[in-house]
Amino acid sequence: MAGGPMGETIVRVAEDADMPGVREVAAHYEALDGWTDMPDFLDAERAFGTLVVGEVDERIVGIGGVLRRGQISHLSDLYVLPEYQSSGVGSGILGFALPSGTPRVTFSSDDSRALGLYIRQGMRPVCPLMYLTFTPDAATSPGPSGVRAAEGGTDARNGANSVNGAKAGNGYRVREAGAMDARASGGERTGTLSWYADLPGVTLHLTGSGYAFARTTEGDLEVGPVGGETPEDCAAALSAAVAAHPAVEEVQVAVPGVHPLLPRLLDTGWEIDDLDTLMASDPGILRLDRYFPHPDLG
CATH class of the missing domain: 3.40.630.30 (Gcn5-related N-acetyltransferase (GNAT))
Structure with a gap:
């Protein structure tokens, strides 16, 4: 008190x-x-x-x-x-x-009071977390991520690749994504991902060694978390999620500023809409070269 x-x-x-x-x-x-x-x-x-x-x-x-x-x-x-x-x-x-x-992680605004509070709680600034937006336009854009799906992966439009969580009887796919997510995000949370996959408008996209959760809301598509074994797996999973929702007006994804794919995303039409500061008590607990977090779920 x-x-x-x-x-x-x-x-x-x-x-x-x-x-x-x-x-x-x-x-x-x-x-x-x-x-x-x-x-x-x-x-x-x-x-x-x-x-x-x-x-x-x-x-x-x-x-x-x-x-x-x-x-x-x-x-x-x-x-x-x-x-x-x-x-x-x-x-x-x-x-x-x-x-x-x-270990502790958060996404801080630029409010100096918030930054100071988190630092006093043992966290340190790691890198910017950039909130990117993309407007799909098949006629002019080379592709949402500038890469194709990984060799040997599943076509992004294949129904077996894009599933609606446990509702479609695909709980095992959520567990598969959860195992990849644990390696990329630093910890296991299959329960949270299963809960998210069951929400209206949420789909899961698996592309070999990558995964992406996506949620449609009010005509937009929020993609995340996204991850994989390599940076290219992140890009392939992001591409799969966007390709599976061609009718959306805008796509949103959060990308750590140190992710090697950030320049490629900006070169292929993505724009920086906003940013926070990714803070952590130990920068090594996250694989920031192969992970795009969810803005609210981490």
């Missing part, structure tokens, strides 16, 4: 009755844009990690969510309403939500 601007701050794990207040805080920062239906990433945090609230005078004024990948704790969000910032609410939530002594 800590002293807030209007009363005592209580930090605790979120309960069912808290979710309207939780979503109100998240919506203030437009964090739910693109999540038009429930369940959303806040539900995933409760199911596969920890969702924490900061409460002042019985009002939820801040939230923090952590998702687990093996031993890694991914801080997926930390939001405090403006009038309660710099009051200790954020640091209280963070200290409660993050377990001590485990």
Whole structure:
């Protein structure tokens, strides 16, 4: 507990009755844009990690969510309403939500207070995380990633390659993707990926030694997580996901600034729309040369 601007701050794990207040805080920062239906990433945090609230005078004024990948704790969000910032609410939530002594990862905005808070929690800036967008145009574009699917892989338009998670009876494909994802992302999270694959509009694309999850929402396509055994496998899986959704208006993907394919993506029509700072307690826990994270799920 800590002293807030209007009363005592209580930090605790979120309960069912808290979710309207939780979503109100998240919506203030437009964090739910693109999540038009429930369940959303806040539900995933409760199911596969920890969702924490900061409460002042019985009002939820801040939230923090952590998702687990093996031993890694991914801080997926930390939001405090403006009038309660710099009051200790954020640091209280963070200290409660993050377990001590485990590897930590987050995507930080350019807010100097947030950066300082994460650094004090043992994380260091690793590289920019660039949010790229692409407008499909088969008549003028050489291809969404500038590479073809890996030799011997499955055609991106083949129904056996693009599946809708467990709903299509393809739980084994999610497990296959989960094994590749664990090697690329630094930790196992097949449960989270199975949950995601079951959401409306989500498809999984396997291309030999690569995988890509994709979700259509309001005419756009969000691709991630994406990974593989090599950088080229990432590109092939991204290509497969985009090729399987030719009617979307815009494609979005998050790419670490040190990924070797970033220049090629920019050369073939992708544009930098926004960026965060990828922070980690140990830069070596992520394979940033073969991994594109999901903006909310890590």
